[in-house]
Amino acid sequence: MSKILLHTCCAPCALPILDYFKSNGNISNITLFFFNPNIYEEEYIKRLEYVKKVGEHYGASVIEGKNDHDVWLDYLKNNLDNxxxxxxxxxxxxxxxxxxRLEESIMYAKNNGFDGFCSTLQTNLYKDTEFIIDEAKKLCEKYGLEFVELSLDKKIAYEKGKExxxxxxxxxxxxxxxEFSKSVVQ
Ligand code: SF4
Structure with missing residues (x-):
């Protein structure tokens, strides 16, 4: 695979994955894609700033996706009853x-010459990674992209990210x- 788009939710989750790609000699194939219109206001700016810092450290480009929080809210409202x-x-x-986030990122990858896709959400300690991996695989299949498995244990990735x-x-x-997660401290 020559070009892999890594959907990136934040710098702490990106770090162990970039480290992993660096150790297996694939770091030059990675582009970070910051597509997170779910993130609220000033927090968005802060997270993007640190993702750029991490990208620079590893010599990987960072692309910012479209940030329209209202579109994200409408999508949720249209799909949920409560x-x-x-x-x-x-x-x-x-x-x-x-x-x-996965579908928009995979469509971006498809339309911009990438042949592989993965997401930092795949190894996030606090997320339902089984659901995320399953969904990402299905969407990659739908859009004809290769899904990149990350052989990283999420607890080990979390500790590496902290370090x-x-x-x-x-x-x-x-x-x-x-905004709905602001009071839920992790
Ligand atoms: S709490 Fe859920 S809905 Fe809110 S940003 Fe996180 S994953 Fe998205």
């Missing part, structure tokens, strides 16, 4: 949030990102 506030993390609201954040002075957020 008040968005009423869902717990990893329930249906999050599943649609994952689907939205690298300290080393590189990277901000580690305490909540998922949208």
């Amino acid at each position: 008040d968005l506030k009423s869902y717990l993390e990893n329930e249906l609201r999050c599943q649609f949030c994952f689907k939205f 690298l954040c300290k080393e590189l002075d990277i901000y580690r957020q305490k909540f998922c990102g949208c």
Whole structure:
């Protein structure tokens, strides 16, 4: 695979994956794609800033996807029956949030000459990674892209991310990102 788009939710999750690609000699094939219109206001700016810092450290380009929070909110409202506030993390609201970000990112990859795709969500300690991996695989198949499996244990990836954040002075957020998750500290 010559060009892999890595959908990137934040710097702490990207670090162990970039480290992994660096150790297996594939770092030059990676482009980070920051597509997270779910992240609320100033938090979005802060997370993007640190993703750029991490990209620079590993010599990987960072592309910012379209950031329209209202489009993301409308997508959720159109797919869910209940008040968005009423869902717990990893329930249906999050599943649609994952689907939205994955599908848009995979379409971007397809339309911009990438042949492989993966997401930092695949190894996120706090997320339903089984659901995410299954969904990403299905969407890659739908759009004719190769899905890149990451042979990384999520607990080990989390610890590695913590260690690298300290080393590189990277901000580690305490909540998922949208307005509904602000009070849920991780
Ligand atoms: S809690 Fe996180 S995954 Fe769930 S809807 Fe909010 S931003 Fe998306």
